[in-house]
Amino acid sequence: MTVLEDRIAMADVNTQRLDEWFERLERMPVPEGFRVEIVGGNVYMTPQRDTHWAIIFKLAMAVEARFGEDVKVFSDVRIDFPGHENGLCPDVAVLRASAEKDDEGHWRYEDVEFVFEVISEGTAANDYGPKKAAYATAEVPLYVIADPYQGRCYVYTDPKNGDYVTRTRVDFGDDIDLTGTVADLTVSTSNFPRDRSPLA
Numbered sequence: 001m002t003v004l005e006d007r008i009a010m011a012d013v014n015t016q017r018l019d020e021w022f023e024r025l026e027r028m029p030v031p032e033g034f035r036v037e038i039v040g041g042n043v044y045m046t047p048q049r050d051t052h053w054a055i056i057f058k059l060a061m062a063v064e065a066r067f068g069e070d071v072k073v074f075s076d077v078r079i080d081f082p083g084h085e086n087g088l089c090p091d092v093a094v095l096r097a098s099a100e101k102d103d104e105g106h107w108r109y110e111d112v113e114f115v116f117e118v119i120s121e122g123t124a125a126n127d128y129g130p131k132k133a134a135y136a137t138a139e140v141p142l143y144v145i146a147d148p149y150q151g152r153c154y155v156y157t158d159p160k161n162g163d164y165v166t167r168t169r170v171d172f173g174d175d176i177d178l179t180g181t182v183a184d185l186t187v188s189t190s191n192f193p194r195d196r197s198p199l200a
Contacts, residue, residue: 051148051195055118059092059146059187066185072099081109081134088131092116113182114142119149137162141182148195157181
């Protein structure tokens with residue numbers, strides 16, 4: 001078996017296991033307003049806070065305003081990423097216009113152009129750690145974190161060897177200038193709400 005065949009076989013095993021996990025989770029009584037994803041083989045269920053949703057909505061609207069109503073922009077939709085059982089549900093994921101689902105009905109990580117994540121109280125470490133590594137390993141060219149606890153965003157570009165080479169900090173109130181990146185847009189953070197819970 002070649003290295004490529006071995007990687008494809010491993011990806012198939014991970015996808016099958018993730019399919020089983022998500023099927024079980026769909027049968028469970030997950031409370032309304034909770035988001036479920038699998039990061040590194042661990043299941044995370046987090047409540048959707050109003051602050052969190054307000055920022056997601058503003059980001060998705062900025063993407064649609066820039067690229068039009070037909071843009072493939074998703075929120076909390078499962079996309080399997082490289083690594084050990086990463087069935088991630090990005091807060092905002094933008095796929096290339098030509099993206100199509102695979103034979104199992106899943107969107108492919110290879111079609112993800114950029115991702116926005118908004119930090120949640122219970123899963124902040126995932127967004128800054130294993131999810132960032134998964135996006136970089138998948139060579140997603142642009143990853144933006146909005147952190148309402150710190151009142152700032154981090155823009156990650158230039159994925160290389162499972163990490164991002166470049167990190168730019170943007171404080172809430174300043175524009176996120178993504179011109180010159182695959183996103184080619186500017187996002188105002190002037191109306192991004194802050195979260196004053198204990199993480200702040």
